[in-house]
Amino acid sequence: xxxxxxxxxxxxxxxxxxxxxxxxxxxxxxxxxxxxxxxxxxxxxxxxxxxxxxxxxxxxxxxxxxxxxxxxxxxxxxxxxxxxxxxxxxxxxxxxxxxxxxxxxxxxxxxxxxxxxxxxxxxxxxxxxxxxxxxxxxxxxxxxxxxxxxxxxxxxxxxxxxxxxxxxxxxxxxxxxxxxxxxxxxxxxxxxxxxxxxxxxxxxxxxxxxxxxxxxxxxxxxxxxxxxxxxxxxxxxxxxxxxxxxxxxxxxxxxxxxxxxxxxxxxxxxxxxxxxxxxxxxxxxxxxxxxxxxxxxxxxxxxxxxxxxxxxxxxxxxxxxxxxxxxxxxxxxxxxxxxxxxxxxxxxxxxxxxxxxxxxxxxxxxxxxxxxxxxxxxxxxxxxxxxxxxx
Amino acid sequence: xxxxxxxxxxxxxxxxxxxxxxxxxxxxxxxxxxxxxxxxxxxxxxxxxxxxxxxxxxxxxxxxxxxxxxxxxxxxxxxxxxxxxxxxxxxxxxxxxxxxxxxxxxxxxxxxxxxxxxxxxxxxxxxxxxxxxxxxxxxxxxxxxxxxxxxxxxxxxxxxxxxxxxxxxxxxxxxxxxxxxxxxxxxxxxxxxxxxxxxxxxxxxxxxxxxxxxxxxxxxxxxxxxxxxxxxxxxxxxxxxxxxxxxxxxxxxxxxxxxxxxxxxxxxxxxxxxxxxxxxxxxxxxxxxxxxxxxxxxxxxxxxxxxxxxxxxxxxxxxxxxxxxxxxxxxxxxxxxxxxxxxxxxxxxxxxxxxxx
Numbered sequence: 001x002x003x004x005x006x007x008x009x010x011x012x013x014x015x016x017x018x019x020x021x022x023x024x025x026x027x028x029x030x031x032x033x034x035x036x037x038x039x040x041x042x043x044x045x046x047x048x049x050x051x052x053x054x055x056x057x058x059x060x061x062x063x064x065x066x067x068x069x070x071x072x073x074x075x076x077x078x079x080x081x082x083x084x085x086x087x088x089x090x091x092x093x094x095x096x097x098x099x100x101x102x103x104x105x106x107x108x109x110x111x112x113x114x115x116x117x118x119x120x121x122x123x124x125x126x127x128x129x130x131x132x133x134x135x136x137x138x139x140x141x142x143x144x145x146x147x148x149x150x151x152x153x154x155x156x157x158x159x160x161x162x163x164x165x166x167x168x169x170x171x172x173x174x175x176x177x178x179x180x181x182x183x184x185x186x187x188x189x190x191x192x193x194x195x196x197x198x199x200x201x202x203x204x205x206x207x208x209x210x211x212x213x214x215x216x217x218x219x220x221x222x223x224x225x226x227x228x229x230x231x232x233x234x235x236x237x238x239x240x241x242x243x244x245x246x247x248x249x250x251x252x253x254x255x256x257x258x259x260x261x262x263x264x265x266x267x268x269x270x271x272x273x274x275x276x277x278x279x280x281x282x283x284x285x286x287x288x289x290x291x292x293x294x295x296x297x298x299x300x301x302x303x304x305x306x307x308x309x310x311x312x313x314x315x316x317x318x319x320x321x322x323x324x325x326x327x328x329x330x331x332x333x334x335x336x337x338x339x340x341x342x343x344x345x346x347x348x349x350x351x352x353x354x355x356x357x358x359x360x361x362x363x364x365x366x367x368x369x370x371x372x373x374x375x376x377x378x379x380x381x382x383x384x385x386x387x388x389x390x391x
Numbered sequence: 392x393x394x395x396x397x398x399x400x401x402x403x404x405x406x407x408x409x410x411x412x413x414x415x416x417x418x419x420x421x422x423x424x425x426x427x428x429x430x431x432x433x434x435x436x437x438x439x440x441x442x443x444x445x446x447x448x449x450x451x452x453x454x455x456x457x458x459x460x461x462x463x464x465x466x467x468x469x470x471x472x473x474x475x476x477x478x479x480x481x482x483x484x485x486x487x488x489x490x491x492x493x494x495x496x497x498x499x500x501x502x503x504x505x506x507x508x509x510x511x512x513x514x515x516x517x518x519x520x521x522x523x524x525x526x527x528x529x530x531x532x533x534x535x536x537x538x539x540x541x542x543x544x545x546x547x548x549x550x551x552x553x554x555x556x557x558x559x560x561x562x563x564x565x566x567x568x569x570x571x572x573x574x575x576x577x578x579x580x581x582x583x584x585x586x587x588x589x590x591x592x593x594x595x596x597x598x599x600x601x602x603x604x605x606x607x608x609x610x611x612x613x614x615x616x617x618x619x620x621x622x623x624x625x626x627x628x629x630x631x632x633x634x635x636x637x638x639x640x641x642x643x644x645x646x647x648x649x650x651x652x653x654x655x656x657x658x659x660x661x662x663x664x665x666x667x668x669x670x671x672x673x674x675x676x677x678x679x680x681x682x683x684x685x686x687x688x689x690x691x692x693x694x695x696x697x698x699x700x701x702x703x704x705x706x707x708x709x710x711x712x713x714x715x716x717x718x719x720x721x722x723x724x725x726x727x728x729x730x731x732x733x734x735x736x737x738x739x740x741x742x743x744x745x746x747x748x
Contacts, residue, residue, distance in 0.1 A: 021453045021454060022453055022454065023452065023453050026451060026452050026453055028499075029493040029494070029496070029499045030451075030493050032493075032499050032502050032503050032506060033489055033492050033493040033498070033499065033502045035506055035656055036502045036503075036505055036506040036509065037489070038655065039506060039509040039510055039513060040505075040509055042513075042517075043655070046655065052449065052489075055448070055449065056449075056451060056454060059448065059451070059454035059455045059456070059457065060453055060454040060455075062455070066455070066467070067454060067455030067457070067467075069457040069459070069465065069467075071446070071459050129457075129465070130409070131404060131409035131410075131411065132404020132405065132406055132408075132409060132411070132464070132465050132467070133404070133406070133407075133408065133409045134406075134463065214408075214409065336656075336657065336668070339656075339657055362409075
């Protein structure tokens with residue numbers, strides 16, 4: 001992995017591997033008790049459960065002998081949860097009403113989500129500490145809108161606009177969308193998918209470019225071309241997998257045609273279907289997802305840093321893929337009970353692949369940190385919409 | 392109050408720099424006293440913080456210990472087992488039942504049993520109750536709009552106009568109107584009956600209830616039992632049950648609620664894993680809805696003086712039709728779908744026979 005950050009000549013950097021000491025069985029116990037409390041309180045316990053989980057994960061993430069700390073206050077986060085839930089309900093119900101309401105809901109989403117996202121980043125970072133010092137997120141609102149508004153608008157607005165043209169059909173009976181509306185949707189989707197690596201790169205640059213610890217701020221030096229490279233390879237990989245799967249299906253149909261009259265047909269059919277299901281999940285879900293996760297983590301974290309501090313991520317695809325395959329299988333076989341073990345295993349692989357390199361002894365990284373008052377709304381909003389913050 | 396001599400060595404961070412300072416902790420007068428460790432020249436001024444203002448870490452088997460003090464300062468453990476022992480000695484009874492439960496496998500097993508029971512209760516009663524409430528809040532126009540869109544898209548993809556003679560259509564429509572009026576003299580929700588036929592054989596004898604009150608009846612269903620229109624009325628009664636109870640809307644609400652709950656439990660892992668419980672739960676609710684619709688069908692048939700026993704004959708005819716389809720090698724998804732979303736045919740036959748007693 002190349003390091004595009006300019007490195008002044010001097011002593012070799014100190015390397016500090018990141019350690020993760022959480023255990024699956026302990027997280028299982030925390031998870032079960034949390035879930036019980038969430039169910040019996042009909043969801044109101046959610047922020048307390050979340051703080052407990054984050055505190056456990058942070059307290060087990062070690063850099064140079066010191067663990068991270070999480071300081072979020074559940075009562076504040078409950079308010080954020082309620083705000084975010086209200087927003088989500090209004091949005092999802094609103095988009096089912098008339099075309100105008102759907103357009104309004106989409107506009108509100110596009111208009112508010114970047115601000116919520118930024119608030120969420122600020123909240124998370126401001127409540128994370130290492131060696132007694134809080135992190136900060138220094139990204140501004142304009143940056144959040146610049147990074148998030150174009151993809152959101154491309155993904156949401158065409159459908160809302162097309163919905164309007166559908167509603168204006170004759171006699172209360174909806175007409176099919178006009179060719180112009182269909183064309184608009186098609187064009188926007190095309191721009192969205194072609195631009196996806198660029199939008200992702202912009203978002204990550206906004207995030208990784210505004211992490212701060214004391215007076216130190218990081219920046220992301222990854223090139224947008226490299227992100228496109230990862231996506232192009234992903235498409236190639238998917239195509240290869242499709243050809244392979246097609247060949248496999250053809251072979252099995254051939255065998256099936258020969259053995260059609262056999263008495264054990266039913267059993268063979270079920271077994272074949274099972275193999276298809278597992279193979280399909282592996283090839284079309286786990287493989288591309290793991291590939292993307294591994295390549296993007298290595299690319300983005302290895303180019304994050306500044307003059308005195310630099311991350312280096314070397315997550316290996318093979319072991320990560322095997323881990324994910326094992327996770328999915330065991331989650332399936334245990335009807336979900338393996339889930340906390342899978343989360344811990346994945347997090348360990350991701351974190352322990354990262355090393356922090358510093359040119360100044362870590363002990364000297366002391367500066368005054370400005371106190372900010374983060375809003376709790378964003379953090380929970382990020383969770384509700386399933387947006388990964390990817391720390 | 393514990394003796395002042397019970398001290399703990401830890402590190403103190405003032406919140407303004409990342410420099411750790413060796414500190415000695417002890418409790419006195421309801422306060423945590425943080426003093427510079429005696430062995431070196433004082434690196435900070437001793438301070439005391441009321442215990443109630445401190446956010447203590449929870450005891451876990453793994454991980455560090457960090458107590459947050461007001462104003463961003465913190466105290467961190469040098470030696471985790473030593474920290475836990477000291478807390479147990481000097482702050483007895485402070486540990487929450489939650490921490491005790493999650494640190495014992497017996498507590499976790501109990502929590503798991505209670506969780507399963509609570510989830511089952513929420514699934515059985517809580518969610519349907521909430522879904523009914525939420526559905527009642529959604530204006531009827533929304534159903535109408537969705538239903539109109541659904542019919543338009545069905546007309547484009549799967550359906551074509553009916554070939555039934557106009558007088559047959561009119562006869563069925565009249566009989567059904569009388570039946571609904573008989574069962575609901577106080578007034579019934581609006582409905583409208585549409586005759587259609589499938590574009591191919593796949594749809595077969597079928598009836599659909601769309602949100603907003605549109606009921607679609609296929610020609611094949613009317614022709615399934617020639618001369619026996621009572622069974623057709625029974626089927627229409629079943630679909631009317633879906634309309635009256637706004638099942639489609641309710642299931643939309645229930646499916647979103649289940650999806651939301653699953654995303655909380657299995658938050659940051661693959662979407663694939665999250666879909667299975669949603670699908671299973673939705674199928675379960677769908678079978679419940681079919682049972683409710685069957686009950687409505689019986690109520691309507693009774694009001695019209697039709698014996699629910701005709702439905703037993705109808706289901707047997709449907710089974711025969713399915714058998715013919717399978718023999719002709721046309722057994723495809725249609726049967727699997729009906730199998731999963733509807734209760735077993737034998738159960739439904741038994742239900743209608745019992746209702747006829």
